[in-house]
Amino acid sequence: MTDAPSTAVLFDIDGTLVDSNYAHVDAWWRAFRVTGQSVDAWRIHRLIGMDASRLLDELVPDMSDEDRDTAKQYQAAYFAEHMPRLRLLPGARELLEAVASRGHAVVLATSAPENELVRLRELLDAEQWISVVTSGEDVEEAKPAPDIVQVALDRAGVEPGNAVMIGDAMWDVETSVKVGVVCISVMTGGVGGDELRNAGAAAVYDDAAAVLADIDDGPIGALGR
Incomplete structure (x- = not known):
């Protein structure tokens, strides 16, 4: 029986691995x-990537509770229409394989609801490399609250200083900083590199393929050293 990895790479999915x-x-x-x-x-x-309730607070603060619930239900239904057309971003699956091959736990640290997560995992087709998965059912509040990253670390049995987070949104960076995890950002979510660096990203890449190309020389390569 092999020992569990003492290091981990935590992956956001939406905008990071999947377009x-x-x-x-x-x-x-x-x-x-x-x-x-x-x-x-x-x-x-x-505000994509932010907790839905916070997103509504920011965009439509005067909306009634009934309309908020309606908006969430319709958003889920409309997004479901898109799910058959979603595709992986460049290098996504290859990066998961490379991280696992280097002995790090591969953790999907997402707050996506379970029905969306099923489709995302089908797209990734990477179950053999994944050690831990979180979902929206694991926390009361999604990013930028730190809960989902903390749950991911706890399940992986890894300390914050021995983990790296990869995400595309400001909220991924803010969440990681709160927990003490180094964050790598990719720009596939549509957020600019300067904003991500100013939020605290340790490194910024175009996409997962670029992270993979620099895997041994970047923050992932420093894990466990």
């Missing part, structure tokens, strides 16, 4: 219209 952020934008935009709200798509995009 889904703009599908989320479209789903929210359409959901707001159902409830009589007009919210510009760029404002929605700025």
